[in-house]
Amino acid sequence: MREGDHHCDFLVLGGGAAGLTGALAARLAGLDVLLAEKEAWLGGATALSGGTVWLPASHVLERAGVADSCEDGLRYLEALVGPGRDEVDRERMKIFVRESPAFARFLDDQGLALRHARGWSDYYAELPGGREAGRTLYCDALDLRALGEAEEWLAPGALFSAAHSVEVSTMALGIRSLAAARAALRVAARSAKARLTGARTATRGKALIGRLLLAARRSGVVVWRGTPLVELIVEEDRVAGAVLDRDGKRVRVIARRGVLLATGGFARHAGLRQIHQAPVGVDATMAPAGDMGDGIRAAANAGAEMAMMDQAWWVPGTKTPAGPMVHVWDRCFPHSLVVDVAGERYMDEAGPYMEVGQRMIARHAALGTDHSWLILESRHRSRYAFGMAPPMVTPSGWIESGYLIRAGSVDELAERTGLPLQRLCDTLDRFNAGARAGRDDDHGRGSKAISRYYGDRRVRPNPNLGPVEQPPFYAVRLYPGDVGTAGGVRTDLHGRALDPALRPIAGLYAAGNNASGIFGPCYPGAGASIAPGMLFGRRAALHAAQGGAE
Template sequence: MSKAAAVWDHETDVVVVGAGGGLAGALMARDAGLETLVVEKSPWVGGAAAYSGGTLWIFDNPFLRRAGHIDSKAQALRHLDAVVGDAGPAASPARREAYIDGGLDLVDLLTRYGVPLVHSGWADYYADREGGVAAGRTLHAQPFDFRELGEARGHVRPSPLVVAANSVEIAQLALGPRTPKAALTWLRVGARQIGAKLRGADLRTRGQALMGRVYGAALKAGVVVWRETPLQSLIVENGRVVGAEVLREGKTLRIRARRGVLLAAGGFARNRELRAKHQAPAIGDWTLSTPEDTGDAIVAGQKVGAATDLMDEAWWVPGTQPPGSMMLHVWDRCFPHLIFVDAKGERFVNEADPYMEVGQIMLKRQRELGAPGWMIIESRHRDSYAFGMTPPRLTPQAWFDSGYMRKAKTLEELAAQCDFDPQIFRANIERYNAMVRDGVDRDFHRGDSTYNRFYGDAWVKPNPNLGAIEKAPFYAVACVPGDVGTAGGLLADEHARVVTPSGDVIEGLYAAGNCSASVFGRAYPGAGSSIAASMVFSLRATQNMAGKSADVVASQLVASVA
């Protein structure tokens, strides 16, 4: 923490630390007429959102209504009560309402600044609970030709996924052209890809499309972005945060923020010390978050007296470690002919449940047994479905040579390779196969929920998520609770103002995204929840700085997207 002094190297109304979801807050600040500077630690803008699915989970949004689905604020509150429950001050009733109302502000802002959104049709993760929507509340940005960014085209963090498909389409592609819906998806994505190539377009989807569009809108609105400019400390005067010290081109600069500083710089997924303290054994080796995700903003906030919450939580996703990389498993684990077992060889979870919930259960079991669990994969899964992004039947030999994937002709041989208790493993496989024949998972209810079936194989009857483990060869891969970022951090109120342990507001300091404790507590209720929350509370912060009401008149919003 630094104290204020008379000399400033740069002055502005708003400083946003982090060029991910915080860009939406920067855009709102400019919309309100405030001079705005974004400082970003990395050479890239877009944050982790740039190589994410790029979706936004927004209640009662106009695109959902256009698709003929009913939603409301009251229904949204009931759903959050049912899914989030009592999760502490980060998920307070006031913050939940702020998220719901702010989501409509976000849709309005993005629409006005030329970021076209569409309804994804991605089921709410807990659609069957009170207030859920089977068609989902998730939105995504339309594909974006990066040529429109001009010289800024190379600023957005690149993604390893180069297929011009949105996240729902990716899940369908993983099924292969097995169903009419999947076959049409293959044709649609193929036509889109070919069309882009013929036009010479640099067409991007998912997080690339969302963050590319938001970044372009922010630049056009006059937001100034300094890349490769990490935060060093916050500057405090008479108990108020009045600016920040940053490192730019080898020099420490003092920036005055007349209205406030918004911390939106990610969590601490890559900070081994903090993860060992709060989340062991998940100490950062199993994450797909950005290399810069080291908790700088959280530490800076703590140094000026900020409270923290949910530091033991992350956006967990079942993960495996192929040679030299990390692979997360969102959809392939839901397809038939694959189960999870623990280090003893005992099945312990509904493999097709929402990934954060499955990851939490995996972490608990790994802590209990002192060793990770395993994915057990039958030949029909490897023959029919993608594993991660690896197409069916094209299993790399390096996976076997490295020991990442084990292969056996019998279940007994597989048990020996994985050091399972052979009797426990055999009994669990036999019990599971008997339930498959009945079409009902009496142990963990796989295939019962709308979310489970969303990732099922429609050709498999009577349960699209269940398939026997009985046809050789058999495969096994050690599975750990991976993540796409941490979910705990600075505690903030409904205006994104950071508070102390006693609940007092630290004037001039705001937090959003993964450097703040999640409004969803220990749950991940829908695709795009974390990105939407980052953007929504960034908006709430800069609205508060501008002295604007965060309320949106529904009729005006509908008119703006008509």
């Protein structure tokens, strides 16, 4: 043993949801666990997210009166991914579904306080096995005082700090919805209670990370913050540990049972995005600044195979003067549409965000551009939230900077955006005629349960369709944004990293955005990126605890 070496059973690199879950599971299995996070704060991309998990056949669904089964969950996924897709790991997908019920109970047993996001449907609920009630779960609010000194380990500040994800999306409808009013009252009551009691309330991704951290600390997981990975230690064809940068000094950490890479994706690494995802760059991502592909590059140096490097968790986004902003629900509201730079519609704007992002990428490649145009009219701005801007509130800086173009007529809109006037007029005429009838014969907008969930039910017969005809009109460049990348280390059923011959690399595991996604380019429902990362982080830990046997 070299002087200064640190020894543990299991080394976890990355303090997001996958890493914390793996560390917790390993510690509960009796291992001596060290978790190293390169940033000062834990949470990674999950802390910035809605903090939901998509888990079929859970006891939480049963408790909420939603009938589900593993068989239906797998039937839905098989229908979604379809046949003949090599990028879909069907065996890992089956394991995920089969273990989801037990995993949900594990999380609840560790204090995650899971609740059902009723109505937040599967994104393709119309497929066999889909559920309109949804399979998405979220954590109850957490009083951060429970963390003690570790409260400082979570990044300060959060949007809608007292609102759950399911409430945020509902409140975006403003005064148009009784459900939005009820959600606003719940959030106001929660905030008032926090003020009266002195509670520091966290919801969404921060609540999920906070509850995982509370459980990990309670179990005895050791956490080193501000400790980035330098390189993996490979000895005799086995990953034996890692060299870390701790307080400016190189520290060799030897991990007897293995290393779990959970350092996130590469959404902020311009070079990797140029290689794998050009022309998409780093300026429309909502991933944290540290999402630099550290674990992915270290695994590649250790001989690991990569998969799905061209994919991200796509969400249509815009580039505001203050930075990127994603658009989950506002593009689904009536009185809006998306056109390409030729002035034509080419997709269901209210469709699932990952699919919309993929359609944008394909269309932009065909036209040699990097953006489309999201067009709104006056009723959209007066009735609904746009991004983080409430109804009837359009920041003056958006107009002055040119981020948001405002026009008094279609002619002016075409002139200021560079869209061909006649094509734009033809597109609007056809769209508006269908909207008045409540039909989108071209792309089926409003035909999906998830679209209707985000729609305005006061608009009939289609809650996602309204004409775009009353000035002023607004237009903003729309890009394929993301909340992180979806490609990374190829892994097996135990979360072990695989080499190009698909042989496990001894001692090396990967989970979360550090690993390739299990559903290929498909996204079944809200929380479908976080949940597999957590579940396979736990599987990796249990495999290591059992000595790495098959």
